[in-house]
Amino acid sequence: MVELIVYGIVLGAIIALGSIGLTLVYGIVRFANFAHGDLMTAGAYVALFLVTGLSAWLGIPDTTFGSLSFGWRMALAFPIAMLCVAGVSILLDRILYRPLRAKRSHPVIMAMSALGAAFIVRMIVLILWGADYRFYRPGVMRPAILLPLGVKIRPDQILLLLVVFSLVILLYLFLQRSKMGKAMRATADNMELARVSGIDTERVIIWTWGIGGALAGAGGILYGIDVQLHGGMGFNLLLPMFAATILGGIGNVYGALVGGLVMGIAQQVSTAYLLPTYKPAVAFIVMILILLIRPQGIFGGGRS
Amino acid sequence: MKVLETKNLVSGYGETDILHDVSIELKEKEIVSIIGPNGAGKSTLLKTIFGLLRPRGGVVELIGAEVTGLSPDRIVRKGMSYVPQVDNVFPSLTIQENLEMGAFIRTDDYGDKLEEVYELFPLLQERKNDKVGKLSGGQRQMIAMGRALMLDPRVLLLDEPSASLAPILVGMIFEKIIDINKTGVAIMVVEQNARETLKISDRGYVLAMGRKVFEDTGKAILENKEVGKLYLGG
Numbered sequence: 001m002v003e004l005i006v007y008g009i010v011l012g013a014i015i016a017l018g019s020i021g022l023t024l025v026y027g028i029v030r031f032a033n034f035a036h037g038d039l040m041t042a043g044a045y046v047a048l049f050l051v052t053g054l055s056a057w058l059g060i061p062d063t064t065f066g067s068l069s070f071g072w073r074m075a076l077a078f079p080i081a082m083l084c085v086a087g088v089s090i091l092l093d094r095i096l097y098r099p100l101r102a103k104r105s106h107p108v109i110m111a112m113s114a115l116g117a118a119f120i121v122r123m124i125v126l127i128l129w130g131a132d133y134r135f136y137r138p139g140v141m142r143p144a145i146l147l148p149l150g151v152k153i154r155p156d157q158i159l160l161l162l163v164v165f166s167l168v169i170l171l172y173l174f175l176q177r178s179k180m181g182k183a184m185r186a187t188a189d190n191m192e193l194a195r196v197s198g199i200d201t202e203r204v205i206i207w208t209w210g211i212g213g214a215l216a217g218a219g220g221i222l223y224g225i226d227v228q229l230h231g232g233m234g235f236n237l238l239l240p241m242f243a244a245t246i247l248g249g250i251g252n253v254y255g256a257l258v259g260g261l262v263m264g265i266a267q268q269v270s271t272a273y274l275l276p277t278y279k280p281a282v283a284f285i286v287m288i289l290i291l292l293i294r295p296q297g298i299f300g301g302g303r304s
Numbered sequence: 305m306k307v308l309e310t311k312n313l314v315s316g317y318g319e320t321d322i323l324h325d326v327s328i329e330l331k332e333k334e335i336v337s338i339i340g341p342n343g344a345g346k347s348t349l350l351k352t353i354f355g356l357l358r359p360r361g362g363v364v365e366l367i368g369a370e371v372t373g374l375s376p377d378r379i380v381r382k383g384m385s386y387v388p389q390v391d392n393v394f395p396s397l398t399i400q401e402n403l404e405m406g407a408f409i410r411t412d413d414y415g416d417k418l419e420e421v422y423e424l425f426p427l428l429q430e431r432k433n434d435k436v437g438k439l440s441g442g443q444r445q446m447i448a449m450g451r452a453l454m455l456d457p458r459v460l461l462l463d464e465p466s467a468s469l470a471p472i473l474v475g476m477i478f479e480k481i482i483d484i485n486k487t488g489v490a491i492m493v494v495e496q497n498a499r500e501t502l503k504i505s506d507r508g509y510v511l512a513m514g515r516k517v518f519e520d521t522g523k524a525i526l527e528n529k530e531v532g533k534l535y536l537g538g
């Protein structure tokens with residue numbers, strides 16, 4: 001049981017990276033980005049290309065760090081892939097969502113276009129890499145470390161938690177201390193007043209999509225390291241991501257983090273009683289329950 | 305010298321025009337008030353001047369340059385600031401952060417300006433790290449005005465700064481308006497407290513049903529029996 005909770009935290013940390021991006025974007029442009037899960041997939045596969053293709057071509061050695069399952073290739077691929085997904089995310093907004101916003105399109109049309117974008121991203125991944133399950137490093141299963149209470153955890157998973165923790169700290173510092181971060185919070189509060197104050201809100205929107213995309217990309221890579229890669233991986237995380245976002249109060253960044261962890265734990269613990277294939281159903285049920293009992297989320301919601 | 309002028313301004317929402325041919329002006333060092341009944345179009349006028357609504361006709365000139373149809377974030381760079389009637393602070397930000405957002409486009413060190421605003425509103429300094437969402441209406445109004453002053457504007461638009469404030473606070477806000485004006489800022493203020501506002505105004509305009517129906521010095525409007533009966537509640 002304790003072990004399932006630990007695995008839940010690992011899965012939850014990945015979900016949180018997605019739900020933080022969802023909630024940031026929603027806070028600024030009031031739009032539920034159904035393509036967010038597929039941005040995670042994109043991140044995972046861009047990293048796969050960098051690790052197996054480009055790194056080999058550049059002659060970067062295929063060694064691993066200590067008892068981790070990856071090495072320099074992944075260390076380089078990780079930030080580059082994050083930047084690439086940030087770019088894809090910004091591009092999606094500029095060529096698809098922004099024109100629809102400018103036309104004040106109906107929310108249903110916005111949702112459909114996001115779903116369309118999700119399918120496009122996924123199809124590109126399937127065309128380029130096929131539908132097989134893939135690994136960053138096939139065949140190696142690193143031995144697990146034994147923690148107290150009989151919990152087995154792989155070194156990869158410890159690093160994964162550290163990476164998520166660092167990204168969240170960086171985001172916190174960005175939002176609290178930097179000028180652009182403060183402008184993002186101001187714009188989420190009141191976009192019209194932000195413009196009246198002289199803030200270039202279009203630039204804020206670009207930053208928001210970039211950060212949301214980068215975090216989604218990171219989440220996708222970490223999921224690929226922890227489990228495996230496959231074209232539907234991000235889409236399968238979409239439901240728990242939305243549940244986490246709602247749970248934390250839509251627009252609340254720190255709520256989304258907690259929501260992600262709760263969803264991860266709920267999903268993993270459920271496997272003690274249910275088949276793992278019911279995990280998405282668990283996410284769905286939790287989401288329905290929140291909507292029925294506390295639609296504003298556990299923290300009252302609304303503002304970060 | 306005129307710092308702000310509208311000529312035959314037409315504006316509205318959706319299909320309907322609200323403002324019809326409104327021509328007003330504000331000169332250097334003046335306080336000018338715009339009064340009129342609810343729904344007269346006073347807020348609409350300020351929003352249109354500030355680029356939140358696109359004018360359907362007419363011209364807006366700011367310090368000798370045409371700004372008709374420019375977006376708010378462009379207009380604010382040209383020396384005019386605006387305090388909206390409602391939702392005029394960022395509730396999840398601290399007081400200090402609200403003021404910093406007012407200075408967003410400044411690239412110089414604006415520490416002095418911040419000090420100046422805190423001197424004008426000492427209460428804000430005491431609580432500068434408090435989130436604004438929890439504060440009272442009077443404090444929020446001070447923050448909103450402080451935010452608008454951060455860019456050293458030459459023209460300030462205030463939309464009902466004393467609305468829904470306790471009577472003692474109303475007096476305080478009017479004193480602050482005079483203080484700000486004395487530092488060389490020309491002020492155009494929309495008010496419900498028409499009599500009080502006219503007392504501190506050099507000139508005033510009466511707006512009704514989207515049209516300018518009367519204009520004179522503040523004193524003359526106060527003494528005008530007919531305007532008093534129609535628009536100042538007897």
Ligand SMILES: Nc1ncnc2c1ncn2[C@@H]1O[C@H](COP(=O)(O)OP(=O)(O)OP(=O)(O)O)[C@@H](O)[C@H]1O
Nearest residue numbers: 317318322340341342343344345346347348349389
């Ligand atoms: N966002 C909007 N969409 C459509 N109509 C609006 C909008 N805002 C105001 N109006 C209408 O425009 C007219 C003028 O409104 P405006 O807010 O300018 O009046 P006001 O003089 O500021 O009134 P108040 O003293 O109540 O603030 C009113 O009839 C109002 O119903």
Ligand SMILES: [Mg+2]
Nearest residue numbers: 346347348389
């Ligand atoms: Mg009004």
